[in-house]
Amino acid sequence: MADPNELQRKYREFLDLMPLTIALAGLPHSDGGKYYSEEQIESRIYTLKYAYKHARAFAKDSIQR
Numbered sequence: 615m616a617d618p619n620e621l622q623r624k625y626r627e628f629l630d631l632m633p634l635t636i637a638l639a640g641l642p643h644s645d646g647g648k649y650y651s652e653e654q655i656e657s658r659i660y661t662l663k664y665a666y667k668h669a670r671a672f673a674k675d676s677i678q679r
Contacts, residue, residue, distance in 0.1 A: 631669045639665035 639661045644650065650658070 627670075628666075631666060631673060634669040634672070635662060635666045638669055 639658075641658055641661060
């Protein structure tokens with residue numbers, strides 16, 4: 615089982631990077647009352663995962679310089 619402190623640190627990192635991740639993903643907001651299909655949701659999640667990967671790499675690179 616993962617160390618609770620490490621898990622909390624990773625969660626905080628995730629939350630801290632979320633605004634940058636969302637900006638990088640460039641996904642539009644949904645219209646009120648409009649629901650996405652399962653395929654659309656999966657596509658949006660893939661985009662967010664890819665954007666998070668790059669946001670995290672950008673933050674690490676920026677800190678190391």
